[in-house]
Amino acid sequence: MQIRFTKMQGAGNDFVVLDETQGRLGLSAAQYRYLADRHFGVGADQILSVRPAPAAGVDFEYVIHNADGGEVEQCGNGARCFARYVHDKGLTDKSVIRVQTLSGVIAPEIHGSGRVTVDMGAPQLNPALVPFDTAGLQPQLLGSAQKWPLALDGVVPPATVWIAPVSMGNPHAVQLVDDVEAAPVLAWGPLIENHARFPQRVNAGFMQIVGRGEVKLRVYERGAGETLACGTGACAAVVAGIGWGLLDGKVDVHTHGGLLTIEWAGGAQDRVRMTGPAEFVFEGQIEIPDTL
Numbered sequence: 001m002q003i004r005f006t007k008m009q010g011a012g013n014d015f016v017v018l019d020e021t022q023g024r025l026g027l028s029a030a031q032y033r034y035l036a037d038r039h040f041g042v043g044a045d046q047i048l049s050v051r052p053a054p055a056a057g058v059d060f061e062y063v064i065h066n067a068d069g070g071e072v073e074q075c076g077n078g079a080r081c082f083a084r085y086v087h088d089k090g091l092t093d094k095s096v097i098r099v100q101t102l103s104g105v106i107a108p109e110i111h112g113s114g115r116v117t118v119d120m121g122a123p124q125l126n127p128a129l130v131p132f133d134t135a136g137l138q139p140q141l142l143g144s145a146q147k148w149p150l151a152l153d154g155v156v157p158p159a160t161v162w163i164a165p166v167s168m169g170n171p172h173a174v175q176l177v178d179d180v181e182a183a184p185v186l187a188w189g190p191l192i193e194n195h196a197r198f199p200q201r202v203n204a205g206f207m208q209i210v211g212r213g214e215v216k217l218r219v220y221e222r223g224a225g226e227t228l229a230c231g232t233g234a235c236a237a238v239v240a241g242i243g244w245g246l247l248d249g250k251v252d253v254h255t256h257g258g259l260l261t262i263e264w265a266g267g268a269q270d271r272v273r274m275t276g277p278a279e280f281v282f283e284g285q286i287e288i289p290d291t292l
């Protein structure tokens with residue numbers, strides 16, 4: 001099957017964007033994996049499919065597949081690229097776009113500068129709803145929020161990390177580190193991602209506090225490995241840091257791929273706002289094996 005695609009990136013988190021507004025392509029998990037493959041396909045952390053509004057009150061549906069082919073609930077950097085895509089391709093003339101995702105409605109707003117702010121909704125801090133299994137665990141209190149011990153099997157010497165489980169529609173485990181560049185992201189990331197206490201797997205965030213309005217962050221993403229930036233990971237990290245009393249309500253998050261700014265007023269119902277770049281890279285056409 002021949003398909004046309006657009007390659008985009010937001011703070012270096014890269015995407016293949018597919019226009020399904022005129023009909024579904026009907027790709028299999030293996031075909032999504034093929035597109036994401038950096039050697040045989042186009043190469044991407046996630047595949048974003050743009051679909052027509054499924055109901056009144058929203059403008060589009062936005063479907064996300066990780067590089068491993070699995071469909072997931074949310075993608076923050078992708079949401080900004082999605083918004084630029086539908087705007088710049090003339091699929092809408094709105095600058096605030098309401099988008100249905102698997103985890104609810106989000107609302108990206110495109111600025112004249114090309115940067116995009118996304119209302120990402122309220123975070124979910126109830127561990128059971130992240131979901132994170134706390135059975136038999138004793139949390140510690142830091143500021144007004146808990147942190148939970150997570151024993152990492154197979155690490156020598158044995159390691160326990162202290163995490164905040166946070167859902168931004170998708171699950172995150174945020175931990176504090178002294179030096180993000182020295183943090184064992186590639187060694188511990190897969191162990192946290194696949195930990196038995198996270199039944200839906202998890203995105204593993206490693207956050208270094210620089211000041212009350214500035215952090216450095218690396219994220220080992222579920223289904224994609226370490227990426228240059230993770231938008232929902234940045235939201236989750238700032239929510240955790242504010243809960244722990246370490247951060248103020250507006251925080252610059254430095255990632256390997258660029259800067260994201262996250263705002264949260266700190267209440268359970270308060271919505272998280274994320275601002276960052278969204279860029280076109282190239283357009284193309286690819287033959288995907290039908291047999292996959």
Ligand SMILES: N[C@@H](CCC[C@H](N)C(=O)O)C(=O)O
Nearest residue numbers: 075076077170222230231232
């Ligand atoms: N890169 C994303 C997150 C994509 C989904 C994530 N890997 C998951 O499995 O939940 C972002 O910018 O938020």
